Each structure stands twice: as structure tokens, then as C-alpha cells.
Amino acid sequence: MDTIIEKVTEDSIKRAAEIIKRGGLVAFPTETVYGLGANGLDGEAAARIYTAKGRPADNPLILHIAQKNEVYALAAEVPAEAQRLMDAFWPGALTIILPKKAHIPEIVSAGLETVGVRMPSHPAARALIAAAGLPLAAPSANASGRPSPTLAEHVAHDLGGRIDMILDGGATECGLESTVVEATAEGVCVLRPGAVTLEDLRGVVPDVWLDTGSTAAPKAPGMKYTHYSPLAEVILVTGAPERVAEYIRTAAAASEAPVGILTARNGYDSGKDIVLSLGARQEDAAANLFAMLREFDRRGVTRVYAEGVDERGLGLAVMNRLGKAAGLVVEV
Numbered sequence: 001m002d003t004i005i006e007k008v009t010e011d012s013i014k015r016a017a018e019i020i021k022r023g024g025l026v027a028f029p030t031e032t033v034y035g036l037g038a039n040g041l042d043g044e045a046a047a048r049i050y051t052a053k054g055r056p057a058d059n060p061l062i063l064h065i066a067q068k069n070e071v072y073a074l075a076a077e078v079p080a081e082a083q084r085l086m087d088a089f090w091p092g093a094l095t096i097i098l099p100k101k102a103h104i105p106e107i108v109s110a111g112l113e114t115v116g117v118r119m120p121s122h123p124a125a126r127a128l129i130a131a132a133g134l135p136l137a138a139p140s141a142n143a144s145g146r147p148s149p150t151l152a153e154h155v156a157h158d159l160g161g162r163i164d165m166i167l168d169g170g171a172t173e174c175g176l177e178s179t180v181v182e183a184t185a186e187g188v189c190v191l192r193p194g195a196v197t198l199e200d201l202r203g204v205v206p207d208v209w210l211d212t213g214s215t216a217a218p219k220a221p222g223m224k225y226t227h228y229s230p231l232a233e234v235i236l237v238t239g240a241p242e243r244v245a246e247y248i249r250t251a252a253a254a255s256e257a258p259v260g261i262l263t264a265r266n267g268y269d270s271g272k273d274i275v276l277s278l279g280a281r282q283e284d285a286a287a288n289l290f291a292m293l294r295e296f297d298r299r300g301v302t303r304v305y306a307e308g309v310d311e312r313g314l315g316l317a318v319m320n321r322l323g324k325a326a327g328l329v330v331e332v
């Protein structure tokens with residue numbers, strides 16, 4: 001199949017909405033990462049998402065809506081705390097897991113009794129959902145296991161020829177996926193840290209807790225798979241900044257082949273190696289992380305040393321993704 005790639009315009013959004021209504025697949029920008037959208041009420045269309053991405057069938061999709069009140073057509077129940085989070089963070093980078101209504105296809109929820117819902121803030125995403133007049137099932141628009149796409153080029157690289165259309169809206173603003181929370185009668189639990197920080201959430205619901213799936217049966221099925229991985233082996237090095245730098249300098253010097261170094265805090269002489277800096281601010285690290293993991297592959301390195309970052313604020317999500325990308329974590 002030929003994949004149409006078009007810049008975001010009113011016309012291209014209309015064409016994209018027609019493709020969605022016919023059961024096709026359209027990648028589109030959101031404020032977090034690019035999503036791969038299909039009609040979220042059509043099981044066959046949703047099945048095409050799994051095929052295009054090579055996504056395991058037990059990993060549910062989230063539904064994207066254009067207006068807050070559309071959540072009531074999808075969720076059987078919206079607990080009070082979920083309502084407060086919607087009021088505080090929608091539109092935006094927060095996915096809320098809620099008990100699902102029966103008409104949502106099995107394949108969308110991967111057989112669970114719940115459904116994830118998010119109202120994105122990106123104008124093109126909202127315009128597409130509104131033009132289609134449907135909730136869009138949309139995982140990140142990468143091939144399963146690869147870093148999430150923050151540019152249309154990343155989508156084309158992974159899924160070109162496998163999907164109908166890519167709407168190119170330039171670089172996504174945040175660069176990390178939404179925060180996934182589950183809201184039940186017992187309270188609110190973070191299943192995937194993301195663009196909305198734990199501190200932000202606790203400003204609205206003080207006793208939010210974190211469950212990122214260290215247990216045998218993670219609650220967000222997606223969190224159990226190897227993820228965000230470049231082809232290169234990633235070694236995450238954590239500890240005091242000077243010791244981290246010393247470890248990475250020694251390891252790089254001992255390697256005959258060029259290595260990749262992903263730095264947040266320390267300077268390195270590049271010499272034979274490829275040194276990429278995530279940037280000083282946490283927002284920069286979030287925005288650059290996935291593109292840099294892909295860049296190491298493009299430059300052909302087979303091993304990447306990544307510095308750990310401070311886990312406060314957005315750093316929690318950055319470290320979560322680095323931890324999932326890494327084959328090995330070294331504490332120095």
C-alpha cells in the first residue's frame with residue numbers, strides 16, 4: 001500500500017477523516033507523540049492497528065476524544081476523582097482508565113473490562129477526531145518495541161507502506177507519551193508515568209500512588225514489553241554525576257568501536273564516539289529522548305551509554321523510558 005504523507009491542513013484533515021470512516025489507518029500528531037488512529041468503535045479497523053504495528057494482541061488501545069463529554073459514551077462509570085482529573089488536565093497528556101461500556105470492541109480493550117480515554121490538546125488531533133465524528137483508537141505510531149515517534153519521518157520509517165496516511169504536523173511538543181492513570185473506588189494509581197507529572201497529579205488528588213508494573217502482572221499490559229528500544233544495546237548508568245561520567249569515559253575508551261553517549265549532566269570529548277546531549281531542562285530531555293535513541297541507530301553505533309537523570313518532575317517519565325530501553329542498568 002502507498003502511504004500518503006501530507007502536511008496538516010483543513011483539507012488533509014478532511015481526507016484523513018474520510019480514510020478513518022472507511023476503516024483505514026491514519027497517523028497524526030498529538031502534543032505527546034504521533035498516534036496511529038483508527039475508528040475506535042470498529043473492531044476490524046482496530047485489528048489493522050495491531051497488524052501494522054506488530055503489536056501483541058493483549059495490549060489494549062486508548063480511545064481519543066475531541067470533547068470532554070464524549071467520555072460518557074465510552075465509560076460505564078466516571079468516579080469523582082477521575083472527573084477531577086479530567087477537569088484539571090483535559091485537554092492534555094493524561095489517559096484515564098475507566099470501566100468500559102459494552103459496545104467498545106473486545107480488541108480495543110484487549111479483553112479487559114476497562115478502557116483508556118484521553119482528550120488530546122493538539123488542535124490537529126482534535127480536528128481529526130471531530131471531522132471523523134468517532135473516538136479514535138490510537139497507540140503511539142511506532143513499530144511495536146521501537147521508540148515512540150516525535151516526527152512524521154519516524155512514523156514513515158517504521159510504518160511507511162503499512163498505513164494509509166500520515167498527517168505531518170512537525171515535531172511533537174512534549175516528546176513523551178501521556179501519563180496513564182487508573183481511577184477506581186480505591187483511588188487513583190499511575191500505571192505509566194508520562195507528560196503530566198506525579199507532582200501535578202498530587203496537586204489535584206493528593207494520595208495518587210505509583211504502580212509501574214514491577215509486579216508479575218502489570219496493570220498496563222504495555223509496560224511489560226521491551227520498549228522504546230533502538231537497535232543498539234543501551235546501558236543506563238545511574239549514580240553521582242562524577243562517577244557516572246568516569247564510568248562512561250572508561251567504558252568508551254575501552255571500546256574499539258565507536259559508542260553512543262546520551263548525556264544529561266556531563267560533558268564528554270566525542271573523539272570516535274557519538275555524543276548527544278538531552279539538554280539542560282527536563283522539558284528538553286523529554287522532547288529529545290526518542291529522537292536521539294533513533295539517531296544512534298542512524299549513525300550505526302551498536303552500544304549506547306545513557307546517563308540517568310533526576311527522577312523528580314518529568315524526569316520520572318524520562319527514567320522510566322530509559323529503563324525500558326536499557327538492556328542493562330549499572331549503578332555506580
Ligand code: TXA
Binds near residue numbers: 140178
Ligand atoms: O500519549 C499517548 O498516550 C500516545 C498518544 C498517541 O495519545 N498513545 C500511546 O498509546 O502512547 P500506547 O498504546 O502506545 O500506550 C498506551 C498504554 C499501554 O501501555 C497500554 O498497555 C496502556 O496504555 N493501556 C491502554 N488501555 C489500558 C487499560 N484498559 N488498562 C490498563 N492499561 C491500558
Ligand code: MG
Binds near residue numbers: 140
Ligand atoms: Mg506505545
